[in-house]
Amino acid sequence: MHLSSDQIIFWQLGFIKVNGTLVFTWALMLAMTVGVKLITRRLSYDLQRARWQNLLEILVTAIEQQIKEVGVAEPRKYLGFLGTLFLFIALANLCTVIPGYEPPTGSLSTTAALALCVFVAVPLFGIQEQGLGGYLKSYIEPTLIMLPFNIISEFSRTLALAIRLFGNMMSGTMIIGILLTITPFIFPIAMTLLGLLTGMVQAYIFSILAAVYLAAATQTNKP
Amino acid sequence: MLIDWFTVGAQALNFLILVWLMRRFLYQPILHAIDQREQRIAAELAAADAQKAEALQIRAEFEHKKNELDQQRAALLQQAVETAQAEAQRLSEAARQAADALRVQRLQTLRNEVHNLNLEISRGMQREIFAIARKTLADLADTALEERLAAVFTRRLAEMPAPDRQGFAEALKMTKEPALLRCAFDLPPEQRATLQNALNESFAADIAIRFETAPDLIGGIELSANGWKLAWNMADYLESLENQLGELIKQPSQPETPAAGEPETAAEPSPSGAAE
Incomplete structure (x- = not known):
């Protein structure tokens, strides 16, 4: 029994290795891309549309609405980043019902990578929106004394993002x-259902927190 | 070690690739489809709004026209009523006038009839009176009416006042035309000669006379020359008789005692004449 899918090594050449995390991630990416491509291949612009297109439209508009509610001024601009974050984590967590599947989000490497992406993307979007000076000025808000705490907060929240998702999954x-080793039949099923719920909640929490950080960073204090 | 840094890098790269893939295949097409649909719905709603506005405008125009038509109809109706009333009044007036005219005409006709009847009665009476007078004279005095008429006229001529006689004589001298002697009936040659003689004697000249029969003289005789006229007739008698008869007709209930002695009174030869 292994603690993380990182420990399943399929192929290794020195530092470079293909482990379970990467393989399952690629599988998910492939499944998502192919599925989405199949659905969006024949999009309808009329009032009548296919069920799968309807599902995707509901998903996309719901995510957009959620980002808007958090306080992001232009949700479409960050929809690609935040939406993909949510969809990837949610799908990775939901797939735990498949036997033999190890969720990539159960690997600290994956969650750390996602947290790092957020850690990098938030300042980048912030600078893009407010300019370098404007973004850096947000670290000394409301007073200069808050600068160390703001910097610590920046790191700690990234760490928290990574650890929270990893720990839960x-x-x-x-x-x-x-x-499974103790009570093989009924109880694991109940726990699996609970795991699905936890997975969805974690996906929501991760992407909502990322959206909140983004909203804070891209706030332009315009009247 | 829980973190494999190669895996972290690879996963970050995987995530970025996934972001790109999702943007490429999911968000852009779906958002584009949603935008297209929203634009289409907005366009349809705008078109519907425009149509609604147009319909409202048309409705307003229609109502405006309807009101105008109603007003025109009311005005025309009012005008027609007024015209009809005026026409009715005019027709009524015309009918009244026509009735009045007819009434006047009938009255006139009635008067004419009365007049004609009176005239007829007068003539009838005249004829009867002359017939009676002629017969009476013939029976009692063995003389003709014409003879008596000529005699009476001769007497009147003789009794003529002097100034009148003189005026008449001058008039007879001045005119070149013969004096006109009109009589209600044809005078026999003897009477004509008698009258010629009487005139010649009276005016001491040879008077040219033209005799003419005129039934409207009512049993009289008339000499006229150059504006002068000497006449005698029975018109007064007849008028008196008519009046008395008229009184009798108007008072049918009165006893007929006063009418008993009338014929003698009326038949009295109390001739009246006028010389102008």
């Missing part, structure tokens, strides 16, 4: 694994 997988 890893623990879920671990609990199911342990329970």
